[in-house]
Amino acid sequence: MKRAMRRRATVGRILIGLASLVFLLVLVVQVLHAAGAIAAGFSTWRPILIVYLLWAIAFGTAQVLMRGERGQRALFLLPAVFFTVAVVIFPTIFGLYIASLDWNLSSIEGPHFSGLDNVRAMLSDAYYWNALSNMVFYSVAVLGEYAIAFALALLLSAEIRARKFFRVVFLLPMMLSPVAVSWMIGKSLLEYRFGPAATLARYLGWDNPAFFASPWMARFTIQAMDAWVSIPFIMIILLAGLQAMPKEVQEAAKVDGANGWQSFWHVTFPIMLPVSITVLIIRIIFKLKLADIVINVTAGGPGGATDTVSSFIYRVYRDRSNVGYGTALAMVYLLLIIVLLTLMLRLSKRWTQRVT
């Protein structure tokens, strides 16, 4: 029995060694081929992907052979881990390398190393800083979305008829693709000449209803469209929180003679605070990815007033094909996000601890 186990462990170890050897061999051959050192090799890098997959399968099998039951358990987690390493970790590290290159995809000469030149160029790129400051506006605007969403959640949790109908209707905007919304609202409803929103604005006395002409107006309009799409998400989470709230608390407040506003401010809101903070943080994370609507409605205009970091980098690539610079900007952005989120999580933890 014991000998059989030991033999299986040896087989497993050999399997891993063999698979790693094959993987490395193919990799070295392909690297040398790509560098032009040897003639043998593949025309694309696709075989590397296949060898990686085979290596992962061999590794998983070896785990079961070597560690038995514990190996079987590891098998649940391994596919997701290998997948993540291949499509997130490796590309991110590779991105760090690209960020240090001066690499224009459309020029004939290939990439060449430029160290921190991209970061230096970034420091004097007024458009990038402008996009970053716009992100501050968009992120702060999440508070407005939250206020509206909270009001809607309270409405839906009141005693009303046709609750299901209203819930479905309120959720619909979230389902629509931002690209379709860009046309439906940005390009047709808000159209200057005959969009119904412009007609309504003229009727209400605004002579020149140009929603995308002045920087602040454009920023607010983009924000309003994004809010239209994303308020349902906040609302549904707050609604779940409200429904999970014990009924007795509300009743007790009523018995104490609190009116609607008082019972909201002193009872409901504090109880909802943890849920609120969670949903706000999630929403800010998603807001920091905002791009589709901006790309399709204003392309960042007028004069970069509506640019988000994502839409700006998208244009850096589309207009200038500058992969190295674009990646460097994205990496700096990622760094900023990580720092910001760590701070926010710390602060929110401390704050909720103090309040509750």
Place this chain on the structure above:
Amino acid sequence: MAVTTSITAHRAPVAPRAKRMARRALIYAALLFWSFICLFPIYWTVTTSFKSAVDVTQAHLIPWVDFHPDWKGWRSLGLSPDTLFETSTARSEFVNRFINSIITSVGASVLALILGSLAAYGLSRFRYKFAWMRNDDILFFFMSQLILPPVVLALPFLVLYKALALLDTTFGLILLYTLTVLPIVIWIMRDQFNAIPIELDEAAFVDGLSTWGAFLRIILPLAFPGMAAAFILSLVLCWNEYFFAALLTSTDAKTLPVMVASQTGSQGINWWSMAALSTAAIAPLVLIGIFLERYIVSGLTTGAGK
């Protein structure tokens, strides 16, 4: 301030009924107002797809009253009743993009569901130790990918996919979409598995099933509601994804959002055909929103209110 409160306090017992009625009226007014805000853009798009140029410029709103519905927009897509059985390049392009979108989003959702369910079950049932990482750290590792903005990965992927000959392929998009929805699937499924009592696993072991046998034959069927929620949610997210598709596809693997966007960009937009295209692009989602809303809500609210 004090005066007004004392007045309302006096009035409350006198006319509670009237006050309650006013309150209810206010609530319904607010509900209807927001319903209007949610529905009008959709209504506008659907009706515009049946308008002609004059109706658009004169802001006619109600079919059969202000304007006579016409199949104009749908004809330009080759989807009106009279053109449905003729050959149409516009329609074949649209159908092609539509099928691309379906393959990509279903493929990515299925892949994410498989990878995510396995990982979630493992995280919910066993204790792992991977270097310094324990279960919570591993979960955080998966969830932390949510903060990664698409731009960070987009350009490296462009370069990598070029080398791998995966640019403009559906498979390449499926891999990327899987990674964007994987954290959400893991989150939902872990909650789902945590809700299934561990005694069921133990009973299965007593009956002689292996770890994987217990998972596949006993636990997985019970986790169906969570799987449905995770699947539908990822389907919606993948269907709507635009950023990666715009950068990484050019002709063959183009999805519906990219087609809609490229039509918007062209000069002198044909309102009726754009409206028809938008309507066709959002129709599946509106249907999912109406009929499968339950799953979306349960997926989104996983872990909320606890």
